[in-house]
Amino acid sequence: MPRRDGRRYDAVAAAVMRHGRAPALLRAVGTRLLAGVPVFLLVTFASTVLSALMPGSVAQAILGDTATPEQIAALNARYGYDLPVWERYLAWLWRFLRGDLGETVFSQQPIATVLLDRTLVTFEIAFLALSLSLLLAMPLAMLAASRANGPLDGALRAVTSLMLSVPTFVTVVVLGFVFAIVLRWLPATGWIGFLEDPLGNLTCAALPVLCLSVHQTAAFYRVARAEILTVLQEDYVQVARAKGLPQRHILLRHALRPALPQMLTVVGMSLTYLLGGSFIVESYFAVPGIGWTVLNAVGSHDIPLMQAILALTVAIFVVVFILVDIGYALVDPRVELS
DSSP, X not given: OOOOOGGXXXXXXXXXXXXXXXXXXXXXXXXXXXXXXXXXXXXXXXXXXXXXXXXXXXXXXXXXXXXOHHHHHHHXXXXXXXXXXXXXXXXXXXXXXXXXXXXXXXXXXXXXXXXXXXXXXXXXHHHHHHHHHHHHHHHHXXXXXXXXXSHHHHHHHHHHHHHHHSOHHHHHHHHHIIIIXXXXXXXXXXXXXXXXXXXXXXXXXXXXXXXXXXXXXXXXXXXXXXXXXXXXXXXXXXXXXXXXXXXXXXXXXXXXHHHHHHHHHHHHHHHHHHHHOOHHHHHHTTOOSHHHHHXXXXXXXXHHHHHHHHHHHHHHHHHHHHHHHHHHHHHOTTSOOO
């Protein structure tokens, strides 16, 4: 990574804009998409293998314990679960490439429709949690870095250490007990669509968002504080201080932008966690998102739905990390997009 130097940003950015970066940007996106194809194939094939190794079968889950072996064999043959693993995977991949994700095993709903509804719920919660975490962490990090080793800095370090050390399932139980049972400010379970009732939707989302933002706020604060504190020790910042520039101007104009590349990495990793790892929060508060759907699909042996969700998760990971790479180049024009 190039050495941080706030004096060079404007000159480099102007030179970059004169030459243009659109072709390099397109090449970078295409290269990363191609690199994501083997990952997608490997993970989705592994999901097919693991589904074949699961105890029980889809046919037995549908027909129940009273089903005869002949009935189970007939239903397995109907859905293709009697085929070898590689044939099952190739058949699924061919349908996936044609845009056919199939139907859920029990409700017979189109999987594409189910995924759209569930993904919108998870995206809303993840976006709100990410926004809340950044809104809390960044101002506190700038304030603490400008007063390093002071009482406020020490208090915030102690609080964020506690926030990072508490597991998510403990946070869920404690916050749910306090806000839903003791104070009765927020509903403990349930979900209302945004279009149906915007205020009710935000009320239902408040507890899941709060639980998810606890760990993320602490992580963002730690990284942002360390990066801003490092930038504030650079020579050009000392020169700005010697010129008598206000502390607010130094933080916003000279310290914040050089600290953003590292924050982009942390935000990208947190976004993938929020989108793909919110199983505990969604299941505890009965939020019909991706995590809640995965748990139900595993319990009911809904293999087509599980495969579709895993494929969606891999695609989200690839897209997020592509956006992070592009964000590096947009924040710091000196970073090459090759």
